[in-house]
Amino acid sequence: MPAAASLQKMEHSSMNSGEFPAGLRVLVVDDDVTTLKIIERMSVRCHYRG
Numbered sequence: 001m002p003a004a005a006s007l008q009k010m011e012h013s014s015m016n017s018g019e020f021p022a023g024l025r026v027l028v029v030d031d032d033v034t035t036l037k038i039i040e041r042m043s044v045r046c047h048y049r050g
Contacts, residue, residue, distance in 0.1 A: 020048070028043075
């Protein structure tokens with residue numbers, strides 16, 4: 001399955017369930033240390049590794 005189709009399928013299933021998709025990899029890039037710490041805390045609360 002092409003990546004774009006896979007992503008669309010994942011977006012629709014996660015929107016319907018109200019949960020974040022398991023195993024999704026996220027890359028966050030920012031030059032502000034405070035912003036990165038906030039995003040790390042948010043991701044941990046959503047069961048992603050920080």
